[in-house]
Amino acid sequence: MAGARAETGDVVIQAGHQGRPASCAPLHVRACNLGTSGANGALERDWTPIVADAAARILRAQGYAVIRRPADYAEHDSARAAVFLHFDGAEPCASGASVGFPPSARSEFVSEWERRYRAWFPYRFVGENISDNESQYYGFRKVDAPDKMLIEFGEMTCPAQFAWMAPRLHEMGERLAAFLIHELPR
Ligand SMILES: [Zn+2]
Numbered sequence: 001m002a003g004a005r006a007e008t009g010d011v012v013i014q015a016g017h018q019g020r021p022a023s024c025a026p027l028h029v030r031a032c033n034l035g036t037s038g039a040n041g042a043l044e045r046d047w048t049p050i051v052a053d054a055a056a057r058i059l060r061a062q063g064y065a066v067i068r069r070p071a072d073y074a075e076h077d078s079a080r081a082a083v084f085l086h087f088d089g090a091e092p093c094a095s096g097a098s099v100g101f102p103p104s105a106r107s108e109f110v111s112e113w114e115r116r117y118r119a120w121f122p123y124r125f126v127g128e129n130i131s132d133n134e135s136q137y138y139g140f141r142k143v144d145a146p147d148k149m150l151i152e153f154g155e156m157t158c159p160a161q162f163a164w165m166a167p168r169l170h171e172m173g174e175r176l177a178a179f180l181i182h183e184l185p186r
Contacts, residue, residue: 054173100134
């Protein structure tokens with residue numbers, strides 16, 4: 001692919017798995033992970049854009065330049081922060097919320113999100129970098145930013161967590177936006 005464009009903004013918000021499977025072949029993605037799913041056919045790749053778009057809308061209204069990305073894209077971005085949104089799937093109720101980040105991430109950025117999310121999410125916070133998919137997430141390599149974090153909001157395969165999260169996707173986006181505004185003072 002010749003000359004992938006670079007974009008610069010305040011924050012990159014990626015909706016995990018959004019656009020797959022259609023985006024995998026044209027962008028030569030071999031591990032085309034379609035994400036998890038929950039009750040009634042709900043798909044992770046349908047939930048992540050709802051949260052991402054809610055956060056992007058609020059940030060843009062506040063004057064932030066938001067680069068909103070799906071799972072696969074050619075560009076390499078530059079921003080003050082980047083967040084990659086996911087929901088987990090597991091042996092039912094073996095998991096919960098978690099975060100992933102590269103070694104370069106500021107610990108204050110991660111810990112502030114954890115503090116806020118633990119205070120709201122009434123289920124288990126599993127931990128940090130609990131898998132290679134989190135600690136070595138491919139999206140981290142697609143952006144230059146001092147703060148990068150993959151967020152797993154909870155486990156879709158756990159009926160109780162699913163039922164709690166389903167009506168709160170917009171509020172998740174609002175809380176993510178509030179966190180980013182706090183971390184990225186204008
Ligand atoms: Zn995912």
